Amino acid sequence: PxxxxxxxxxxxxxxxxGGLAANSDVDFSVREFxxxxxxxxxxxxxxxxxxxxxxVMAPSAGTIHFDGEDITGVGVTRVCQxxxxxxxxxxxxxxxxxxxxxxxxxxxxxxxxxxxxxxxRRAERVSGLxxxxxxxxxxxxxxxxxxxxxxxxxxxxxxxxxxxxxxxxQPKLLLLDExxxxxxxxxxxxxxxxxxxxxxxxTVIVVEHDMDAVFELADSISxxxxxxxxxxxxxxEIRAHPKVQEAYLGG
Ligand code: ADP
Ligand code: MG
Numbered sequence: 473p474x475x476x477x478x479x480x481x482x483x484x485x486x487x488x489x490g491g492l493a494a495n496s497d498v499d500f501s502v503r504e505f506x507x508x509x510x511x512x513x514x515x516x517x518x519x520x521x522x523x524x525x526x527x528v529m530a531p532s533a534g535t536i537h538f539d540g541e542d543i544t545g546v547g548v549t550r551v552c553q554x555x556x557x558x559x560x561x562x563x564x565x566x567x568x569x570x571x572x573x574x575x576x577x578x579x580x581x582x583x584x585x586x587x588x589x590x591x592x593r594r595a596e597r598v599s600g601l602x603x604x605x606x607x608x609x610x611x612x613x614x615x616x617x618x619x620x621x622x623x624x625x626x627x628x629x630x631x632x633x634x635x636x637x638x639x640x641x642q643p644k645l646l647l648l649d650e651x652x653x654x655x656x657x658x659x660x661x662x663x664x665x666x667x668x669x670x671x672x673x674x675t676v677i678v679v680e681h682d683m684d685a686v687f688e689l690a691d692s693i694s695x696x697x698x699x700x701x702x703x704x705x706x707x708x709e710i711r712a713h714p715k716v717q718e719a720y721l722g723g
Pocket of ligand 2: 519
């Protein structure tokens with residue numbers, strides 16, 4: 473693939489929770505239109521790192537630049553407005569709202585910052601969100617479930633709504649935190665295909681434990697261990713790296 477210039481760059485990023493260093497001095501950069509995987513054992517600090525990139529939490533130290541702007545500590549609304557959004561590892565869905573209503577939430581957040589949940593039903597009539605929501609529903613294969621409450625969905629469908637939450641704001645950089653977690657083989661295959669389709673015209677960074685999927689999807693892989701970046705490189709190099717085998721792939 474043809475890459476553009478560096479679109480995201482973290483320099484010296486650390487995050488401390490009390491005495492715990494979840495991330496230490498991470499330097500990380502991604503070029504436009506790359507598909508990057510971030511891997512590492514449980515507790516390595518991957519989700520924490522994503523939350524800092526997406527503006528959900530501020531780093532304790534270091535800076536993050538996105539699309540030519542310093543976004544360190546600007547918060548999730550601004551980061552989303554600039555064109556980066558994330559799906560979360562932990563379920564963020566409102567069970568009693570429909571799939572379409574759930575997808576409206578990040579769009580309203582992007583356009584208005586704070587809003588109340590009762591605005592969602594009104595927004596269905598007044599705002600011009602419809603076309604982009606319908607497009608997102610189609611992309612994640614849930615057009616036929618648009619008016620179904622999330623509580624009625626199968627697990628794999630819920631996970632696809634979560635990818636939809638990140639997609640709904642039409643980001644140029646998409647972060648996906650363990651999109652395949654807990655999926656059966658069929659759901660997994662269709663979600664891998666979905667992720668491949670999402671990279672068209674955008675940059676994608678994915679955290680994933682499923683190594684077969686990582687090696688299939690990623691152009692390059694960054695390995696985080698105990699909050700620090702251990703090594704980075706193309707899949708073939710990472711697979712063969714002795715430190716990676718030892719720290720992560722189990723010998
Ligand atoms: P990963 O996603 O790689 O499994 P996380 O980023 O979720 O790792 O967590 C890294 C470390 O930071 C873990 O030890 C975790 O318990 C800790 N941690 C994450 N979030 C918080 C938080 N909000 N408060 C305190 N500790 C946290
Ligand atoms: Mg995680």
